[in-house]
Amino acid sequence: MKFNFFMPTKVISGEDCIVQNSEAFKAFGKKAVIVCGKHSAEASGALSDICKAIKKNQQDFCIYNKIMSNPTIPCVYDGAEFAKSNGADFVIAIGGGSPMDAAKAISLTAAQNIPPEQLFNSSEFTDKILPLVFVPTTAGTGSEVTQYSILTNDTAQTKTSIASQLIFPKIAFIDGKYTESLSKKTTVNTAIDALSHAIEGILSVRAGTISDALAFKSIEMIASCFESLKKGKLSKEQRTILIEASTMAGMVIAQTGTTSVHVMGYSLTYFKDIDHGRANGLLLGKTLKFIEKKNPELIKKILMPLNMSCDKFQAVLDELLGEKEKLTEEEILKFTEKASKNKNLCNGKVPPNKDDIYMIYKTSFQL
Ligand code: NAP
Numbered sequence: 166m167k168f169n170f171f172m173p174t175k176v177i178s179g180e181d182c183i184v185q186n187s188e189a190f191k192a193f194g195k196k197a198v199i200v201c202g203k204h205s206a207e208a209s210g211a212l213s214d215i216c217k218a219i220k221k222n223q224q225d226f227c228i229y230n231k232i233m234s235n236p237t238i239p240c241v242y243d244g245a246e247f248a249k250s251n252g253a254d255f256v257i258a259i260g261g262g263s264p265m266d267a268a269k270a271i272s273l274t275a276a277q278n279i280p281p282e283q284l285f286n287s288s289e290f291t292d293k294i295l296p297l298v299f300v301p302t303t304a305g306t307g308s309e310v311t312q313y314s315i316l317t318n319d320t321a322q323t324k325t326s327i328a329s330q331l332i333f334p335k336i337a338f339i340d341g342k343y344t345e346s347l348s349k350k351t352t353v354n355t356a357i358d359a360l361s362h363a364i365e366g367i368l369s370v371r372a373g374t375i376s377d378a379l380a381f382k383s384i385e386m387i388a389s390c391f392e393s394l395k396k397g398k399l400s401k402e403q404r405t406i407l408i409e410a411s412t413m414a415g416m417v418i419a420q421t422g423t424t425s426v427h428v429m430g431y432s433l434t435y436f437k438d439i440d441h442g443r444a445n446g447l448l449l450g451k452t453l454k455f456i457e458k459k460n461p462e463l464i465k466k467i468l469m470p471l472n473m474s475c476d477k478f479q480a481v482l483d484e485l486l487g488e489k490e491k492l493t494e495e496e497i498l499k500f501t502e503k504a505s506k507n508k509n510l511c512n513g514k515v516p517p518n519k520d521d522i523y524m525i526y527k528t529s530f531q532l
């Protein structure tokens with residue numbers, strides 16, 4: 166089997182791993198800019214641990230805490246100005262995918278002059294970037310080990326990725342305790358995002374032996390938490406299982422990219438404000454059902470670690486997601502049009518055509 170595997174991020178995992186490994190980012194410079202949202206860095210306890218580690222290293226820091234969910238391009242440039250005017254040498258991201266993705270673009274635009282209209286054109290980048298240290302506080306996006314920064318792109322009315330090996334974080338600290346402060350809703354949505362990454366990784370034309378091994382293990386680990394996710398009660402061990410599974414699924418999409426589920430989910434987030442993981446979850450079951458008709462062996466292989474049929478998997482997703490949002494016929498037509506033009510569709514082994522996309526939206530929302 167032909168495949169490439171590239172993972173330059175140093176992953177440091179385990180309880181209290183930040184304070185115990187503070188020297189890992191000592192050489193990155195005198196001053197860090199901590200990039201985060203309004204509440205989660207503090208609520209999770211990660212900010213306090215990062216501050217202890219910075220103190221141990223005798224480094225200085227400033228905090229940019231204006232990252233919103235689904236971060237925008239103006240927010241990135243504002244953060245980069247903040248980093249530059251405060252003389253930051255490196256960037257520490259604390260939070261879910263939103264602060265982590267924003268931090269990648271901030272470190273890039275703080276180090277080199279990239280006009281907004283060139284931000285998604287990585288072939289024009291030089292190799293300058295502020296080193297990135299990542300602390301995920303959700304168990305979902307895997308952004309701590311990917312080369313993607315996914316931003317709200319109002320010009321294109323969707324979410325668009327910067328994809329560049331330059332923005333792989335240098336270090337990712339993985340500690341499940343930071344996810345204990347998450348709401349049930351975000352815990353479930355982010356776990357489904359991770360599950361979607363692992364499944365889409367297997368569905369990708371770029372899947373290989375190593376990415377498949379990580380993906381199957383990740384699916385098995387997330388599935389072991391399904392019952393607890395439904396109840397909204399996760400043990401400390403399960404929090405660790407989910408964050409490790411999410412990092413593994415991130416390593417998968419760093420190789421394979423995502424496929425039609427993510428492509429179709431972006432409109433649900435952009436136009437309907439549906440959380441990213443939930444958007445994927447709403448589409449995942451019917452996407453697998455569609456692929457099953459064309460390639461039953463592939464779906465059998467994916468559902469093996471779950472020990473479930475496609476219908477049973479749909480029932481689990483339905484239970485986790487609860488009452489679904491409503492889409493109008495007009496919205497379905499508009500989202501179908503947008504998704505059908507996305508180049509990432511070709512990344513799937515069984516890419517849906519425009520009629521298939523329409524049918525997946527329609528059946529997912531039971532119109
Ligand atoms: P998020 O947007 O980062 O966070 C959602 C909410 O959860 C925010 O209100 C956040 O609060 C809160 N939160 C985060 N951690 C918390 C904690 N430990 N305790 C309490 N509250 C907490 O959600 P996400 O699902 O992790 O990230 C979604 C973003 O990631 C999307 O933009 C998506 O496109 C992107 N994504 C990126 C990749 C990639 O490879 N780069 C892959 C998949 C998805 P605060 O606002 O206070 O932080």
Ligand code: FE
Binds near residue numbers: 306362427441
């Ligand atoms: Fe995702």
